[in-house]
Amino acid sequence: MSQKFRLENGGLINRDKKLSFKFNGKSYYGYEGDTLASALIANGVHLVGRSFKYHRPRGFFGAGVDEPYAVVQLYRNNETEPNIKATEQELFEGLEAKSVNCWPSVNFDIGAINNFLKIFLPAGFYYKTFMWPKSFWYRVYEPFIRKAAGLGVASTKHDKERYEHKYEYCDLLIAGSGPSGLASAYAAAKNGARVILAEDKPRFGGSLLTSDVNIGNQSGEDWANSIISELKEMPNVIVKNRSQVFGYYDHNMLVMSEKVSDHLPKTKKHHPKQRLWYIRAKEVLISSGSIERPLVFGNNDTPGVMLSSAAKEYLKVYGVLVGKNPLVFTNNDSGYETAIEFKKNGVNPIILDSRVNPQSEIIDEAINLGIKIKFSHVVVAAQGYKKVSSADIAKISDDKKQLGTIENIKCDCICVSGFWTPTIHLASQSGNKTKFKEEIDAFVPGTSKQKETTLGAANGIFTLEETLKSSFTAGQDLSKKITNKDNKISFPNVVEKISSQHDKFWCVPLPKGKSYKRFLDFQNDVAVSDIEIALKEGYRSIEHVKRYTTLGMATDQGKTSNLNGLQLVSDIENKVVPAVGHTTFRPPYTPISIGAIVGREVGKHSKPTRKSPMHSWHEKNNAIFVDAGVWLRPRYYKQGSETLFEASKREAKNVRTNVGVCDVTTLGKIDIKGPDAAELLNRVYTNAWLKLPVGKARYGVMLREDGIVMDDGTTTRISENHYHMTTTTAQAANVLSHLEYYLQLVWPELNVNVVSTTEQWAGAAIAGPKSRKLLEKLFPNNDVSNEGLPFMGYMESDLFGVKARIFRISFSGELAYEVNVESNNGQFMWEKIIELGQEFQVQPYGTEALSTLRIEMGHVAGSELDGRTISYDTSLEGLISKKKDFIGKRSLNREAFTSSDRQKIVGVVPLDKKTSIPEGSHLVKDAQAPLPNKKLGHISASCWSVEHDNPFSLAILKDGKNMIGEKLFVMSPLKNKVIPVEIVSSHYVDPKGERVRS
Amino acid sequence: MLHIKCPHCGMRSQNEFSYGGDASVKRPELNKEISDEEWDNFVYNRKSLRGKHLELWQHLSGCRQWIKVERDTATHEIFNTYKADEEIT
Numbered sequence A: 001m002s003q004k005f006r007l008e009n010g011g012l013i014n015r016d017k018k019l020s021f022k023f024n025g026k027s028y029y030g031y032e033g034d035t036l037a038s039a040l041i042a043n044g045v046h047l048v049g050r051s052f053k054y055h056r057p058r059g060f061f062g063a064g065v066d067e068p069y070a071v072v073q074l075y076r077n078n079e080t081e082p083n084i085k086a087t088e089q090e091l092f093e094g095l096e097a098k099s100v101n102c103w104p105s106v107n108f109d110i111g112a113i114n115n116f117l118k119i120f121l122p123a124g125f126y127y128k129t130f131m132w133p134k135s136f137w138y139r140v141y142e143p144f145i146r147k148a149a150g151l152g153v154a155s156t157k158h159d160k161e162r163y164e165h166k167y168e169y170c171d172l173l174i175a176g177s178g179p180s181g182l183a184s185a186y187a188a189a190k191n192g193a194r195v196i197l198a199e200d201k202p203r204f205g206g207s208l209l210t211s212d213v214n215i216g217n218q219s220g221e222d223w224a225n226s227i228i229s230e231l232k233e234m235p236n237v238i239v240k241n242r243s244q245v246f247g248y249y250d251h252n253m254l255v256m257s258e259k260v261s262d263h264l265p266k267t268k269k270h271h272p273k274q275r276l277w278y279i280r281a282k283e284v285l286i287s288s289g290s291i292e293r294p295l296v297f298g299n300n301d302t303p304g305v306m307l308s309s310a311a312k313e314y315l316k317v318y319g320v321l322v323g324k325n326p327l328v329f330t331n332n333d334s335g336y337e338t339a340i341e342f343k344k345n346g347v348n349p350i351i352l353d354s355r356v357n358p359q360s361e362i363i364d365e366a367i368n369l370g371i372k373i374k375f376s377h378v379v380v381a382a383q384g385y386k387k388v389s390s391a392d393i394a395k396i397s398d399d400k401k402q403l404g405t406i407e408n409i410k411c412d413c414i415c416v417s418g419f420w421t422p423t424i425h426l427a428s429q430s431g432n433k434t435k436f437k438e439e440i441d442a443f444v445p446g447t448s449k450q451k452e453t454t455l456g457a458a459n460g461i462f463t464l465e466e467t468l469k470s471s472f473t474a475g476q477d478l479s480k481k482i483t484n485k486d487n488k489i490s491f492p493n494v495v496e497k498i499s500s501q502h503d504k505f506w507c508v509p510l511p512k513g514k515s516y517k518r519f520l521d522f523q524n525d526v527a528v529s530d531i532e533i534a535l536k537e538g539y540r541s542i543e544h545v546k547r548y549t550t551l552g553m554a555t556d557q558g559k560t561s562n563l564n565g566l567q568l569v570s571d572i573e574n575k576v577v578p579a580v581g582h583t584t585f586r587p588p589y590t591p592i593s594i595g596a597i598v599g600r601e602v603g604k605h606s607k608p609t610r611k612s613p614m615h616s617w618h619e620k621n622n623a624i625f626v627d628a629g630v631w632l633r634p635r636y637y638k639q640g641s642e643t644l645f646e647a648s649k650r651e652a653k654n655v656r657t658n659v660g661v662c663d664v665t666t667l668g669k670i671d672i673k674g675p676d677a678a679e680l681l682n683r684v685y686t687n688a689w690l691k692l693p694v695g696k697a698r699y700g701v702m703l704r705e706d707g708i709v710m711d712d713g714t715t716t717r718i719s720e721n722h723y724h725m726t727t728t729t730a731q732a733a734n735v736l737s738h739l740e741y742y743l744q745l746v747w748p749e750l751n752v753n754v755v756s757t758t759e760q761w762a763g764a765a766i767a768g769p770k771s772r773k774l775l776e777k778l779f780p781n782n783d784v785s786n787e788g789l790p791f792m793g794y795m796e797s798d799l800f801g802v803k804a805r806i807f808r809i810s811f812s813g814e815l816a817y818e819v820n821v822e823s824n825n826g827q828f829m830w831e832k833i834i835e836l837g838q839e840f841q842v843q844p845y846g847t848e849a850l851s852t853l854r855i856e857m858g859h860v861a862g863s864e865l866d867g868r869t870i871s872y873d874t875s876l877e878g879l880i881s882k883k884k885d886f887i888g889k890r891s892l893n894r895e896a897f898t899s900s901d902r903q904k905i906v907g908v909v910p911l912d913k914k915t916s917i918p919e920g921s922h923l924v925k926d927a928q929a930p931l932p933n934k935k936l937g938h939i940s941a942s943c944w945s946v947e948h949d950n951p952f953s954l955a956i957l958k959d960g961k962n963m964i965g966e967k968l969f970v971m972s973p974l975k976n977k978v979i980p981v982e983i984v985s986s987h988y989v990d991p992k993g994e995r996v997r998s
Numbered sequence B: 001m002l003h004i005k006c007p008h009c010g011m012r013s014q015n016e017f018s019y020g021g022d023a024s025v026k027r028p029e030l031n032k033e034i035s036d037e038e039w040d041n042f043v044y045n046r047k048s049l050r051g052k053h054l055e056l057w058q059h060l061s062g063c064r065q066w067i068k069v070e071r072d073t074a075t076h077e078i079f080n081t082y083k084a085d086e087e088i089t
């Protein structure tokens, strides 16, 4: 198919490289350097979608980030992506895209019936229509809205692309590479400042690529190219295209999204799709330019109505005509530039200028070129459904209130210019309170809030000479402060055409008897009449009007609609625009993909994976691993076709009958040294610590200041002023911070140092009746008898030449030891234990068996110390010293903590001794009671007791102390289970604790 | 993301720190008899100030020191940072 709207010559595209692409299933050609939008327009395609609410036909309105209409679903490399602007998507070979928000097709759209029913869809229609009856919401309204009102479909597949994050520091970050960005970057770079220059488009230069100006005897485009190539060569400068600075956060942190591969058919190997840059800048220069403002008239959303600057960009950058019979409707000189470009390319435009008798150089040029101009004329309404076919135009009175006779003229596009709106989003995001500038009828940044300086058009400066001068100066001055260099650059000679005053006119009145929709927000279908209704209904605050009408709330965030909406509200309210104020700009400036935000922190990359020094042994021996915090721990060691249940039962049973070995490296370990170490422990733990002898361990419980149990563990006195503390795996980091807090802030007088040694020691728990026999083999030179190494004893030894620490402590309730060696010897220790334990039937056991063993002996762990329980609840009140003060003690006097029927830990056994009890189930008195059934407690942990060979659980139960022997019901609505149970002691195994002392 | 000057390490990003609340709260002395109200004020009751706030941060992924930061809770402006034992002027 030929490109009927492509010019023979011109543009910045590469005509030597033809690219084929598909839109809505049809094949077309474009060129390298095209966007999807420019290639479609070149092929005469103007219908790209349907609008959000009324499903009216949608074409192209802009040529870049401000585009409200041309949002498509993109297909690339077997993936699909919604919410892609055709005006930003660069063409690549094989690109496929489809229209969104239309069903069954863009040409025949069932939703368009909304357009004829629009009387039912006024402002606030979501609030009004979908409010009642309530039950309709889930069944009827929501599914309807979801189907009818999407802007594309997100892929449900795993995204295989890579997204990266990068952190960068610089002296000056410059957002936008138009004249102000280039000038300031150049001046700052010459002063030796570290500069990052970011451009969201593929080409640098901004407005210089399309305006007819001359800088230093070069065209604007040539000047831009020469500056960019010089900047690229400088080692202190980073120049990035396809990179949008979309957010200005606290303390001069800006975030930029770089589209590394989106313009390619496929991401190159080892490249990311997109890269997110976190940039901390000393100074920020905002050179984001301005966006042309639409003019508001009847059916101004018809395909073919577009910004005049966009029409000019399609012409000059892409060599594409948006129409062959164009009408230019303007209230300022910018429309003339577009008309002149048309004329130069052999097309005869007609200019309608709302102004009475404007005079300027460029108007003279248009007149001299023979362009037909109608002053005091406006477009009343566009005609044509899927594309503009003609326009109703009329003369307008000087006060802009009366329309003359309406005349219909043929045209195939209407290029509108309602003057310019500075892009102040970044400045506003930084906290800058913007101010209204009367001369340009728009907001510009006020006093800098952070280190931001706004330049050029973004600051409301619309002449090139002033823009370049102020930007050179800003770049020079700001960099001088940082680098102390003062490299003067000579200012180039600038030739440009000076514009005359724009017309303060933006909305064409309705002719008598007509009710054309005049749109303000093109993406969300908000018309003048909607705003009028909202105000009639009493909405006053612009923030409320915005939410009620959804003005500016679409994915383009009102880039083209914002100011016109404000103008309308201020006109109706008889206020000036600054009194109405504008809604808050929030990041991101333009939609950012979730993948870019997440970066590489996906799945297993979301946090580090820690492995114990014995990990490879576990792997070789069929360990099935489980995530324990950031650690990978063996859950069980699979033999043959064993299930988790069978394997953990075997492992636990072997501990009770022979001996087992468990990798306990992950337990938190804190080394505590200093003359006041005992005093610190005495204040941190609830029990007494001042008299613990050297070579002894003690179990301790620590509280938070609010009296809730924080953690438990054993601490061993290694020598006079040296202790070794253990914490649970989960709380290790918190306990260290907790100790540091008290040592540094509360009791700095204590002479103690604490440091984490979790990763310095590899740990193996050796548990079971045969554990001492195994220990004798491991340490033949030590006396490990009950007298030589009693319960809670500690000794230092030598494991075949390797320094070792032996603690006689038990988590399983059996005779047990824990051996620690330095991490690099962990594997050696483990292999020795397995080797020498063979004659005692040693078996490794995982976390599942470990849990079983601790549950059936009633030893509390994380599921009981859940941040809601106190010592009494977990039967640890025996460890509370009456004689001394400690962290959290004062809280224990609180009324609820001392009440006589307080919750307490108990054991739970099903009456049938068969049914396993789901963790998290509730305990109730009467299973038949009406809902909500009063909960007496909950199941905190469940296991299959290997000692008794039946299910056993721990529970935290109200008045648990007096409930032993009671019959209750366990209810799990989630698992649909009701189980009759008996409450027993939490110590289901060896209640007297004889085994650990044997 | 805030940029916080650790008095020990220099300027660092907020994600190296953890927040520790109001720095003006003083823990009652050990073994001292105090009323329920005083204790509750220490454990629970905090002012949610708008404006200048002296607060604790720990340089967790750095020197692990607890520091004091004088910050405006509305604007996030940081006026000064201090070591734990530093006299506040």
Ligand SMILES: [Zn+2]
Pocket: B006, B007, B008, B009, B010, B059, B062, B063, B064, B065
């Ligand atoms: Zn630090």
